[in-house]
Every structure is written in C-alpha cells, then in structure tokens.
Amino acid sequence: MTAVTPPPAGTARTEVVVGDAGLICARGHLTSLGADLVRGTADRLRDSGHRRVVLDLRGVRGADDDALRILRELHSEFALAGGELLIRS
Known part of the structure; x- marks a missing residue:
C-alpha cells in the first residue's frame, strides 16, 4: 500500500508511506x-x-527546530515502547 499525502498550502513537503x-x-x-x-x-x-x-x-532539504524536536521525541517514544525508529538522513 502506498499513500501520498499532499503538502499543506505554502510548503513543499511530500510524505510517501509504504505501509x-x-x-x-x-x-x-x-x-x-x-x-x-x-x-x-x-x-x-x-x-x-x-x-x-x-x-x-534523504529527500528533506531542511527542517525547523520544532520539527527536529518532534522527531527526537518520536525516536524516544519508539524506544520506550520497545520499538525502533530508524532515521535515514
């Protein structure tokens, strides 16, 4: 299953999910x-x-500080739940 989420107005962001x-x-x-x-x-x-x-x-051209904080929190949440979030950059 592949889903593409369109970017919000005013941004150039795309998310592709291979569930x-x-x-x-x-x-x-x-x-x-x-x-x-x-x-x-x-x-x-x-x-x-x-x-x-x-x-x-790898396709991200830049990220703001709040976005990076959210990703760090997400990484920690996965670890606490016994899972693993692998981040390729």
Whole structure:
C-alpha cells in the first residue's frame, strides 16, 4: 500500500508511506506541522504491528527546530515502547 499525502498550502513537503514495509519517505522542507504528520503516520504503523519503522529523510532539504524536536521525541517514544525508529538522513 502506498499513500501520498499532499503538502499543506505554502510548503513543499511530500510524505510517501509504504505501509507493508513500515517505511515513511519525506521530501521538501520539514516544519513542525509536517513532523507532526510524520509522527501520526509512524504511530499508526507501530499500532498496526510494525516494531521497526524506517523514516527516510534523504529527500528533506531542511527542517525547523520544532520539527527536529518532534522527531527526537518520536525516536524516544519508539524506544520506550520497545520499538525502533530508524532515521535515514
């Protein structure tokens, strides 16, 4: 299953999810809104049985401080729940 989330107005962000593989690919500039959407997607993948979720940020051109904070929190939350969030950058 592949889903593409269109970017919010005024941003250049795309999220591609490959649910069967537990993979999220983000592109563009990552804001706190985009990171929060990534968090929701990662949580849904974890809740559907993925112990490991891969977040591919190689297509991200930049991220604001709040977005980075959200991703750090998400990484910690996965670890505390016994899962693993792998971040490719």
